[in-house]
Amino acid sequence: MTTAQRVVIIGGGFGGLHTAKSLRNTDVHVTLIDRRNFHLFQPLLYQVATGALSPANIAAPLRDIFKRQMNTEVLLGEVVDFDVEKREVILRDGRIPYDTLVLAAGVRHHYFGNDQWEEHAPGLKTIEDATEMRRRILLAFEAAERETDPEEIRKWLTFVVIGAGPTGVELAGAVGEIANYTLKNNFRRINPASAKVILVEGMDRVLPPYPADLSAAAQKSLEKLGVTVRTKAMVKDVQADKIIIGIGETDEVIDSHTILWGAGVQGSPLGRKLAAATGAELDRAGRIIVQPDLSLPNHPEILVIGDLAHYAHQTGKPLPGVAQVAMQSGDYAARLIKARLKGETVPTFHYRDLGNMATIGRAAAVADLGKLHFTGFIGWVLWLFIHLLYIVQYQSRILVLIQWAWNYITRNRAARLITGEHRLPPADHESQPPQAEETREKELV
Numbered sequence: 001m002t003t004a005q006r007v008v009i010i011g012g013g014f015g016g017l018h019t020a021k022s023l024r025n026t027d028v029h030v031t032l033i034d035r036r037n038f039h040l041f042q043p044l045l046y047q048v049a050t051g052a053l054s055p056a057n058i059a060a061p062l063r064d065i066f067k068r069q070m071n072t073e074v075l076l077g078e079v080v081d082f083d084v085e086k087r088e089v090i091l092r093d094g095r096i097p098y099d100t101l102v103l104a105a106g107v108r109h110h111y112f113g114n115d116q117w118e119e120h121a122p123g124l125k126t127i128e129d130a131t132e133m134r135r136r137i138l139l140a141f142e143a144a145e146r147e148t149d150p151e152e153i154r155k156w157l158t159f160v161v162i163g164a165g166p167t168g169v170e171l172a173g174a175v176g177e178i179a180n181y182t183l184k185n186n187f188r189r190i191n192p193a194s195a196k197v198i199l200v201e202g203m204d205r206v207l208p209p210y211p212a213d214l215s216a217a218a219q220k221s222l223e224k225l226g227v228t229v230r231t232k233a234m235v236k237d238v239q240a241d242k243i244i245i246g247i248g249e250t251d252e253v254i255d256s257h258t259i260l261w262g263a264g265v266q267g268s269p270l271g272r273k274l275a276a277a278t279g280a281e282l283d284r285a286g287r288i289i290v291q292p293d294l295s296l297p298n299h300p301e302i303l304v305i306g307d308l309a310h311y312a313h314q315t316g317k318p319l320p321g322v323a324q325v326a327m328q329s330g331d332y333a334a335r336l337i338k339a340r341l342k343g344e345t346v347p348t349f350h351y352r353d354l355g356n357m358a359t360i361g362r363a364a365a366v367a368d369l370g371k372l373h374f375t376g377f378i379g380w381v382l383w384l385f386i387h388l389l390y391i392v393q394y395q396s397r398i399l400v401l402i403q404w405a406w407n408y409i410t411r412n413r414a415a416r417l418i419t420g421e422h423r424l425p426p427a428d429h430e431s432q433p434p435q436a437e438e439t440r441e442k443e444l445v
Contacts, residue, residue, distance in 0.1 A: 004027050004028050004029045004071070005027070005028045005029070005099045005100065005337075005341065006028070006029050006031065006097060006098050006099045006100070007023065007028045007029065007030045007031070007098065007099065007100045007101075007102065007337060008030075008031045008033065008089055008096055008097075008098035008100070008101050008102070009030065009031070009032045009033070009102045009104060010033050010034075010079050010089065010101070010102070010103050010104060010105055010270065011033075011034060011103070011104035011105045011106060011306070012032055012034035012036065012038070012039050012062050012074075013039065013040065013042070013104060013106050013306065013326060014042075014306065014323045014326035014327050014330065015102075015104035015106075015305040015306030015307075015326035015327070015329055015330040015333075016032060016034070016102065016104035016305075016306075016330065017039050017065070017330065017392070018326070018327045018328075018330030018331050018334070019102050019104065019305065019330040019331075019333045019334050020032050020066065020069070020072055021065075021066075021069070022330065022331050022333075022334030022335070023071070023072070023334045023337065023338075024069045024071065024072070025071075026071065026334075026337070026338055026341070027071075027341065028071060028100075028337065028341070029071060029073075030069075030071055030072040030073070031072075031073050031075060031096060031098075032062065032066070032072060032073070032074050032075070033075045033077050033079060033089065033091070033096065034062060034074075034075075034076065034077075035076070035077070035078050036076075037061055037062055037063065037074075037076050038059040038060055038061050038062060039059065039060045039061075039062055039065060039392055040058065040059050040126070040127065041058040041059070041060075041390070041391055041392070041396075042125070042323070043323060043387060043390075044057075044058045044387065044391075044400075045058065045124050045125070045126075045127075045129070045130045046124060046130075046167060046170045046171050046174060047174070048127065048130035048131065048134065048415070049124060049129075049130040049131075049133035049134050049137070049171065049174075049260075050133075050134065050137065050171065050174035050175060050177075050178060050413065051134055051137075051138065051178070051182070051413035051414075051415045051416040051417070052174070052403070052404075052407055052413045052415065053400065053403055053415060054414075054415045055127045055130070055131065057396060057399055057400050057403065058391070058396070058400070059127065060392045060393045060396060062074045064393075065392060065393070075096070077091045077092070077093065077094075077096075078091060078092045079091055079105075079270060080092050080273075081273050081277070082101075082273060082274055082277045082278075083095070083277070084277045084278055084299065084302070087099065087101075087301070089101065098301075099301065100301050100302075100303070100337055100340075101301060101302045101303070102303045102304075102305060102330075102333050103270065103271075103274060103288075103302070103303070103304045103305070103308060104304075104305050104306045104308065104326070104330065105267075105268035105270040105271065105308050106125075106268055106306060106307045106308055106326075107125070107265040107266060107267055107268060107285075107286075107287070107307040107308060107321060108123070108125050108265065108266060108268060109123025109124070109125055109261055109264065109265060109266075110263075110264035110265050110266035110285065111261070111264070112264060114238070117237075117238040117261070118261070119240075120238050120239060120240050120259055121162060121238045121243075121259040121260060121261040122136070122260065122261060123261040123262070124167055124171070124260075124261070124262065125265075131419055131420065132420065133171075133260055134415075134416075134417070134418075134419075135418050135419060135420050136258050136260075137159070137175060137178065137258060137260075138416055138417075138418050139418055140156045140157065140159070140257060140258045141156070141157070141183060141187065141190070141192055141195075142418070143156045143257070144156035144157050144190045145187050145188070145189050145190050146189075151255075153190065154196075154255070155241060155255045155256055155257050156257050156258070157179075157190070157192075157194060157195040157196060158195070158196045158198065158254065158255060158256040158257075158258070159172075159175050159195065159196070159197045159198070159256065159258045159259075159260070160198045160200060160243050160254055160256045160258070160259045160260070161175070161197070161198070161199045161200065161260045161262055162200050162235055162238075162243070162259065162260065162261050162262060162263045163200070163201065163261065163262035163263025163264065164199050164200070164201035164203070164205075164206035164207065164208070164229070164231070164262075165207065165208070165209070165262060165263070166207065166356070166357075166358040167262040168199060168201070168206075168260075168262030168263065169199070169206055169207060169218055169222065169358050169360060170358060170359055170360070171260055171262055172197055172199040172222060172225075172227045173221065173222055173225055173227065173359070173360040173361040173364070174361065175195075175197050175227075176197050176222070176225030176226050176227045176361065177225060177361050177362060177411075178192070178413065179192045179193055179194075179195035179197065179226070180192075180193050180225060180226060181362075181411040182411060182412060182413050182416070193226075195226075196226075196228065197225075197226060197227045197228065198227070198228045198230060198254060198256075199222065199227055199228070199229045199230065200230050200233045200235065200243070200245055201229070201230065201231045201232075201233065202231075202232065202233060202234050202235075202263075203231065203232070204231050204232055205219070205231055206218050206219050206222070206229060206231070207358060207366070209320065209356070210356060210358075210366065210368050211368055211373060213373060214366040214367075214368055214373055214375065215366075217366050217375040217376075218358065218360055218366050221360035221361060221364040221375075221376075222360055224361075224364075225360070225361050230245065230247070232247060232248075233245040233246070233247050233252075234246045234247075235263075236251060238259055240257070241255060241256070241257055242254060242255045242256060243256060243259055264285075265285065265307070265321060266285050266286045267282070267285060267286030267287040267288070267307075267308050268286075268308055270308075271286050271287060271288050271304075271308050272286060274288065274296075274302070274304070275288055278296050278297075278298070278299050278302065279297070279298070280296045280297060280299075282310075283310045283318070285310075287307070287308055287309060287310040287318065288304045288308060288309060288310060289310045289312075290303075290304050290309045290310065290311055292313045292348035292349065293336060293346075293348055293349060294309060294311070294329060294332065294333060294336070294349050303333045303336070305326065305329035305330055305332075305333050306325065306326035306329055306330065307321040307325070307326060309329065311329075311349065311351075313348065313349075314349075314350060314351055319351050320356075322356065323390065324351075324353075324354055325351055327390075328349075328351055328352065329349060329351075332346075332349045353370070354369075355367060355368050355369035355370060356368045357379070357382065357383045357386060358383075359379075359380060359383045362380075362408065362411070363376065363377045363380050363408075364376060364377075364379075364380055365379035365380040365382070365383040366379050367379040367382045367383060369382075384404065388400065388401060
């Protein structure tokens, strides 16, 4: 039985992964717990949602990542609560003791008190979210092809993306590319290029956290792809076939069967569970307010990192929910654990902003690298290089690079698969009655 300090890490995202990897060759026993058996490269989820990449291209099995790191074990399990007195993580099917606990459970999409909107406007945080978005996007074109009512065709070919942060901008640009280039000549009754993509943002410009010149460049690139940008527009309601937005004192109804959510995040429910167990404070988004060393008040043995941590000690404002914050806070958590083992101290956590990037489409991106701003092709190449660099497995980097090269040359998206259950609307021009069609489908299966 090991006497090494027991470090339990919850979450196999960027934060948890970097904490565990930074503890290799350290006299600790690391247990990494996740509900999924893979690490997900979330910045490229939108490419799965729009058919450019397959899920396996951006996911790496956790056990494979740590197969040579002998002080680390990976457990597939669901954390449901915490016993901070006994220092145990409570799983749905057992308990795991810890000396140091690192919570890196991340965030999920936030509907600002309107959770009923999720049914009609899915967010993008998991593989399942991405494949559901892909299903809805591609199914919309298929439904329009079979429709005879011009008004219904217009609804099926209207795509609304809510939120013009990096996720929303990248989604809107990708849908614009699909309509204008990928699906060209794929249909006989509709022209995919006639699709209308609308990007809705409550602030006065797209990419609000970015410098104004990059926001302007991003909007220009979006408009080249036929995307209509609606700023200063507040979402008031989302229904199955329409969205209601408020611009000033005027409400506007946008008819659409395909609405995608890219606005707002909230902390994992585990954040609330840990706050209740420790007395820690939460912010309005459900993130845990942490100490300067990422620990909780009166609980130095518990660290919260990544998107779930509200860390405002550096700038007075919470750090952004980006991969770089999670990576750096994960590395810091490991350094802190090592220092404590030696009876040493380390300075408080300090985030180094390496810049922000967002891609809008083929050979179009914006990159904010502090004093240096890049747009267009140069920004796009930088975006490609940085994202390839941070994909965990070498084989995945090669596969993604080959797929991107093929997509660039052909403008095709090879992963255009409609998966999951779906039901097309009835169409007047169908020659076979529903029962006969159902029988034929069963025979094909």
